[in-house]
Amino acid sequence: MADRHLEPDSPELRARWGGWAFNPAWEAKAKAAIARYPAGRQRSAVMALLDYAQRQIGEETQTQGWLPIPVIEYVAQYLDMPVIRVVEVATFYMMYNLVPVGRYHVQVCGTTPCMLRGSDDIMAACKARGMHLGHVSDDGLWTLTEVECMGNCASAPMVQINDDNYEDLTPERLNAVLDALARGETPKTGTQEPGRHTVEPVGALSTLTAMVGENHDYRGEW
Amino acid sequence: MPKLKVDGVEIEVPAGATVLQACELAGKEIPRFCYHERLSIAGNCRMCLVEVKPGPPKPQASCALPASEGQEIRTDSEMVKKAREGVMEFLLINHPLDCPICDQGGECDLQDQSVAYGRGASRYHENKRAVTEKYMGPLIKTVMTRCIHCTRCVRFSEEIAGVDEIGALYRGEDTQITTYLEHAASHELSANVIDLCPVGALTSRPYAFEARPWELKKTLGIDVSDAVGANIRIDSRGREVLRILPRVNDDVNEEWLSDKARYQVDGLTRRRLDRPWLRKNGKLVAATWDEAFAAIAKVKPAASIAAVAGDMVDCETLFAAKALLGALGSNLLEGRQTGLKYATDNLAAVNFNSTFAGIETADAILIVGSHVRWEAPLVNARLRKAAKRGAKVFIIGPAWETTFPATFLGEDVGIINAVPDEVRAALLAAKRPAVIVGGGGLAKGALEPALALYSEVHSALVITDENEGWNGFNVLHMAASRMGGLMLGYAQGGGIADLGAAKPKLLLSLGADEVDYAAFADSIIVYVGHHGDKGAHAADVILPGSAYTEKAGTYVNTEGRVQFAEKAVFAPGDAREDWTILRALADALKVSVGFDSFEGLRAAMIAAVPALGIEGLADYGALPTGVSGTAAGVIAYPIKDFYLTNPIARASETMQRCSAELLHCETFAEAAE
Numbered sequence: 001m002a003d004r005h006l007e008p009d010s011p012e013l014r015a016r017w018g019g020w021a022f023n024p025a026w027e028a029k030a031k032a033a034i035a036r037y038p039a040g041r042q043r044s045a046v047m048a049l050l051d052y053a054q055r056q057i058g059e060e061t062q063t064q065g066w067l068p069i070p071v072i073e074y075v076a077q078y079l080d081m082p083v084i085r086v087v088e089v090a091t092f093y094m095m096y097n098l099v100p101v102g103r104y105h106v107q108v109c110g111t112t113p114c115m116l117r118g119s120d121d122i123m124a125a126c127k128a129r130g131m132h133l134g135h136v137s138d139d140g141l142w143t144l145t146e147v148e149c150m151g152n153c154a155s156a157p158m159v160q161i162n163d164d165n166y167e168d169l170t171p172e173r174l175n176a177v178l179d180a181l182a183r184g185e186t187p188k189t190g191t192q193e194p195g196r197h198t199v200e201p202v203g204a205l206s207t208l209t210a211m212v213g214e215n216h217d218y219r220g221e222w
Numbered sequence: 223m224p225k226l227k228v229d230g231v232e233i234e235v236p237a238g239a240t241v242l243q244a245c246e247l248a249g250k251e252i253p254r255f256c257y258h259e260r261l262s263i264a265g266n267c268r269m270c271l272v273e274v275k276p277g278p279p280k281p282q283a284s285c286a287l288p289a290s291e292g293q294e295i296r297t298d299s300e301m302v303k304k305a306r307e308g309v310m311e312f313l314l315i316n317h318p319l320d321c322p323i324c325d326q327g328g329e330c331d332l333q334d335q336s337v338a339y340g341r342g343a344s345r346y347h348e349n350k351r352a353v354t355e356k357y358m359g360p361l362i363k364t365v366m367t368r369c370i371h372c373t374r375c376v377r378f379s380e381e382i383a384g385v386d387e388i389g390a391l392y393r394g395e396d397t398q399i400t401t402y403l404e405h406a407a408s409h410e411l412s413a414n415v416i417d418l419c420p421v422g423a424l425t426s427r428p429y430a431f432e433a434r435p436w437e438l439k440k441t442l443g444i445d446v447s448d449a450v451g452a453n454i455r456i457d458s459r460g461r462e463v464l465r466i467l468p469r470v471n472d473d474v475n476e477e478w479l480s481d482k483a484r485y486q487v488d489g490l491t492r493r494r495l496d497r498p499w500l501r502k503n504g505k506l507v508a509a510t511w512d513e514a515f516a517a518i519a520k521v522k523p524a525a526s527i528a529a530v531a532g533d534m535v536d537c538e539t540l541f542a543a544k545a546l547l548g549a550l551g552s553n554l555l556e557g558r559q560t561g562l563k564y565a566t567d568n569l570a571a572v573n574f575n576s577t578f579a580g581i582e583t584a585d586a587i588l589i590v591g592s593h594v595r596w597e598a599p600l601v602n603a604r605l606r607k608a609a610k611r612g613a614k615v616f617i618i619g620p621a622w623e624t625t626f627p628a629t630f631l632g633e634d635v636g637i638i639n640a641v642p643d644e645v646r647a648a649l650l651a652a653k654r655p656a657v658i659v660g661g662g663g664l665a666k667g668a669l670e671p672a673l674a675l676y677s678e679v680h681s682a683l684v685i686t687d688e689n690e691g692w693n694g695f696n697v698l699h700m701a702a703s704r705m706g707g708l709m710l711g712y713a714q715g716g717g718i719a720d721l722g723a724a725k726p727k728l729l730l731s732l733g734a735d736e737v738d739y740a741a742f743a744d745s746i747i748v749y750v751g752h753h754g755d756k757g758a759h760a761a762d763v764i765l766p767g768s769a770y771t772e773k774a775g776t777y778v779n780t781e782g783r784v785q786f787a788e789k790a791v792f793a794p795g796d797a798r799e800d801w802t803i804l805r806a807l808a809d810a811l812k813v814s815v816g817f818d819s820f821e822g823l824r825a826a827m828i829a830a831v832p833a834l835g836i837e838g839l840a841d842y843g844a845l846p847t848g849v850s851g852t853a854a855g856v857i858a859y860p861i862k863d864f865y866l867t868n869p870i871a872r873a874s875e876t877m878q879r880c881s882a883e884l885l886h887c888e889t890f891a892e893a894a895e
Contacts, residue, residue: 004392009403069403082386084402091391 003134004091007099009069017070022078026056030078043081046089050075050096064105064143064162066097094147101143102136104181107160110146113153118170122157125171129178141182154199155191168193226293241284241295242270250297253306253335255313255420256372257285260476262381267313267372269335271305272297281305303339310340313370316351316395317421324368326422328435332370353398358388359406360879361413361481363430369423371397375415382478384606384625385409399423408884409625410599410864413485414478417467428485428876429465433457438464441790444777445475445483446534446702446770447868450578450600451779452479456771456790463487463771463791473579474783480599481880482864482871489874490769493754496795499764506764511796514763515810521746523728523811528554528721531712532733532751533701534868536775536787537834539750539767539800540703540710541827542815543732546804549813554726556718557707559736560860562661563717564669566708570842571673571849573705574781575693576656577839582607584694586652588645588675589617590638590668592660593859595625597700598780614648619662619857635666635853641675649679653686656694662857664697670851677847695845698780700860700867702770705778709831709840731757732800733767735869750803752793753869765807766797769870773799774820776827782840784833 007013022030033048050067053075058065067090076083090096097105106126110119123146131137131144152158155167159174166177166189173192180187196202210216225234228248235244240263245252255267263286271281273296281301296302314336321327353366371390376399379388387401387408401407407415416424438457445452445466452475455467466487468479498514499506509517527550529543535557544555566572576584582604594602602625609615609626618637621630631637631645641649649655657676659668676695683689699705707713714720721729722741729742733751739760749761752769772793778784793799801823808815817823828835865881866872882888 004396084386084389087402088389088391092393 004094004098006087006091007066007068013068014070017068020057020068020071020074022052023056026052034079042079043085046075046079046081046086047093049078050086050090054096061100063103063140064097064101066100094145099134100136103141104161104178105143105145106131106178107145107147107150109148109150109152109156109158109160111149113149114157117156119157121171122159122169122174125174126159126178129175142178152199155193155196164189167191167199168196224289224291224293226289226291226295228295229298235289239289241272241274241282241287241289241293244289244293245272245284245295245297252284252297253339254285255331255335255370256374258374258377258418260382261374261377261418264373264377267370268309269306269313269339271302271309273299273301306339307341310336311344311346314340314344315346316367317370318350318367320365320368320422324365324422325363325425325430326368326419330422331420351395356398356400357404357406358401358424359408359412360876360883361427361485362407362416363425363427364423365425366398366400366423368421369399370421371399372420373399374418374420375399375424378415378418379407379409379412382414382603382606383409383411384603388415406884410480410482410595411478411603413481414468417477426465428488433459433464439790441771441788442469443771443790444702444775444785444787445479446777447480447483447486447871448598448600449699449702449704449780450475450480450598451702451777451781451783451785452483452600453785454479454483458771458790461791461794463490473577474779474781474785475600476603478600478603482867482877485876485880486868486871486874487771488876489753489870489872490771491794492875493869493873494794494797495752495754495758495764495766496793496797497766498796499758499761501762506758506761511765511806514765515806517763518728518746518748518807519810519812521728523550523726523746525551526724526727527552527730528556528724528726528728528745529712529730529732530559530718530721530734530737531555531557531703531707532559532731532735532757533703534770534870535703535707535732535800536770536773536777537703537706537710538773538775538820538823538827539732539804540707540712541830542801542804542817542823543730544710544712545815545817545826546808546811546813547730549808549815550811552726553711554714554721554724555707555710555712556714556721557701557703557712558717559734560665561717561719561738562664563715563719564664564667566713568843568846569705569708569782570693570845571669571695572697572699572708573842574658574696574698574779575842575845576654576696577781577783578604580654580692580694581605581656581658581696582611584608584652584654584656585611585613586648586654587613587615587656587658588641588649588672589615589619589628589658590660590672591619591635591663591666591857591859592617592658592698593619593622593662593861594658594660594698595622596859596861596864597660598698601698614652616645616648618668619660620859622859633856635663635668635855635857638663638668638671638675639852646679649675650682652679653684654689654692654694655679655683656696658696658698660698661700661860663853665860666855666857667851667853669697670849671853673845673849674851677845677849680845693845702777702779705780705782705840706776706834709778709834710827731761733757733869748807750800751869752797753873755869755872757869765803766793766795767800767803768793768797772797773801776824776834778834778840782842784835784837784840786837 033045037044054065076086158167168191254270265286272284275294441456443456453469453471500509606626615628729745735755735757833840865877871877
């Protein structure tokens, strides 16, 4: 996270993104987001609008999308709020990319449960495919980021790639997912453990076994 | 009024107080970094932890906890001590140990509080965080590694200054305080964040590495850069004023100070007049005091003498000059250098009657021809408070960037003759309506129609407890000497044009640098002042005087508030205190002015104008009634450059750079280090 930074302001950046605006489809969503709040409280929609801007840029650039400074300024103007307040929001949340990313943004969770379940191997597998932390790979396909807990501890280790989670990973399973994405396919999201559906226990229950058939009051046994 | 116990002592605190305030009322010191009584509560430094019962069995942040009935607060328990030690240790994890090279050293909250509440030693062995320096303009020097993320600067710029330009970017340990894209902070109160910063992250750039606080002599003074009369502390070492800081005075400047008042001090050592000069064959040549006085005596002005006062002169100087002219039989006194000629027979009509603290409570404000942000930045902060409380603000005059919601009605002053219905309705509906006439409005004759409008509004006022004694008619002057000058009779019916028309043999210029001296081409001009500015260029004889830090004096601000300033340092070279020059001039012109000491002068002045002897608001009586008049013309604001309004500021390198960089958008390359 420490290497998070804004893409420097430059004449090239201004030339590329200076005239950027929502297209009608995203503008409709932006208006809907603003309409959720009382009049005069349009600032509350800042997170939604930044997300929409990033997604529109993602569509335009065939990537996950990112937020160049002129686009942040556009959102600030759109919501009639000081641009520094928008930058504060955009830099705070990891879901906003501040620098260009690849087609697939591979976010590897490295927090304790995932680490205990082998996230170091997942990270190594990503690096073995030519990804570097914080960089777009040479083919423009991948960007690798290490992130903090994504809340999938029961199916650790996991990665988030764009809007989807891939859980219960091993290096082989991750490679299968990444290969499928590289081929343009849509691999199964969620857990990659064969036979597992979501985060239900793997194999037989080891606790609360009496609860399987019917409700059971454990309190007397404590 | 909840009753609660602090360390076993029962006290009663006002409703709405926080636990921190309750502890303060009980006389207990609570360490804090992020909490500041004039800013919103952030609660992010955690230094103010106390133990509160009833409540969860853990320390609580007292700054953000409302005091309530029956609380038992401990500030001296083992839990509190451990909590403070823990917080301090966390704060110091990433704080560099660079106190020996830090400008905040000696007046640093973190330093003081770590001595008082810290463990004494660190258990941290890992790497410390480092943050790159952020550019914040010519006044604020940043060392962001020292930042403890209290966000006082962010809250100040958002809440008090009303210019959102400082923000906290990124998150957690990586939080960085910065201006947007490292643009210079560019509002008139920006340097106050230096005072607010509890550590050495934001320090004064012009004062960098100049002195340690314990080396400085601290003198209580009054600021003269505008007519607000901000209370200042002049920090000097030897003969040099090194910096100026605000003093707390809730009635005047709260605890803020404009950038100009704070940073024009380096102008006090440049372009100074440190010896008398005489004009010989069209050229100024250095002279002695005796030669200068002899040259003036040779003019033999008798009653053909006039005096024009500059914007930064104290009342004692004004009175000494008045006494001198009186002894010679003249009363040609004028202080309004740029030609204003509003009526001054009733000073209540040209005073800021609502007071600065009062204007905060106004609920409808009409500003006529005043660029308040530049003419009185501290009043602008008050107007912002009023607007935040819901006051409607209307402005007649060219648009400027307000820091609060305001409606611009147009540039033509004629609007005041018959204000739009919307404005009239707002003023009539208000419980505390106010009108502020500025210099731009006075120049176009807006005083009379504004008075007429206000008296109409005032007579319609329903007097309740809320507005008992309310007088919302205000004139916002720009010169520190203005109200004092008017009280001492520095006003002619036709303004300074009367002086020109009288064709005096001798014109005494008391630091008057904004006068058009072309009107006095036939007069011998004697300039008593401290800077080689416009007045000195036009002068035939220059008598070097003292700047505001070099003499004791009485100043009256635009509210009519009489305030005393003390002398901090001696004037450079042969320069003397202004009153002594005028006293010696009386001898040279062979007249008697009736005082031989500063005390004698002050006594004579107080005998003539008793109000000048009492600190506080002077009483000018009631507003005149039955005033009418019309104003015409397009308003032009008198200040063209906020940073260069007086000779001291014009001589100051800091102010010149501010002007170039912040107003004229020049860029300065940073020196390589």
